[in-house]
Amino acid sequence: MIQRIQSIYLLLSAIFTGVACALPLVQFSSLTDNCTLYAFSLQQAAESANLWSLGIAFSATAILNLVIIFLFSKRRLQIKLTHYAFLLKLAILAVIAYYSYLLNAPEVSIKPAFGLICIPIAMVLDWMAVKAIRKDEELVRSVDRIR
Numbered sequence: 001m002i003q004r005i006q007s008i009y010l011l012l013s014a015i016f017t018g019v020a021c022a023l024p025l026v027q028f029s030s031l032t033d034n035c036t037l038y039a040f041s042l043q044q045a046a047e048s049a050n051l052w053s054l055g056i057a058f059s060a061t062a063i064l065n066l067v068i069i070f071l072f073s074k075r076r077l078q079i080k081l082t083h084y085a086f087l088l089k090l091a092i093l094a095v096i097a098y099y100s101y102l103l104n105a106p107e108v109s110i111k112p113a114f115g116l117i118c119i120p121i122a123m124v125l126d127w128m129a130v131k132a133i134r135k136d137e138e139l140v141r142s143v144d145r146i147r
Helices: 005-022 054-069 073-101 114-146
Strands: 026-029 032-038 041-044 049-050 107-112
Touching: 005 054, 005 073, 026 114, 032 073, 041 073, 054 073, 054 114, 073 114
Parallel strands: none
Antiparallel strands: 026 032, 026 107, 032 041, 041 049
């Protein structure tokens, strides 16, 4: 049911999560070299380190948001799964903060990229979707009470 507003919120959240997965998240610059954190890798000038766990978490969150859209008839499950997607995005932010902490040194400057900004936007969209789903649930309960 794409005409419901929570479906739009969830779709936009999945899109923002997918965009964050493809774009750089954080750029670390020092006097000698530069390093960029992506969802699936940490790239330095000529070498790259794979970060499969972070990339899989990004992909799972985007897919989870798409699956939640099609659970429109099970609103309670939809709310639970949206909460799980929100918590997974929060965990992704914590992992990014951990990598930033590990790579931080006094001479290193940390610059957040657009991919990092997409994650809190997706979290806000998840929160708005939960509010809209709860509103639908209350509407259905009130109609059932009238019958």
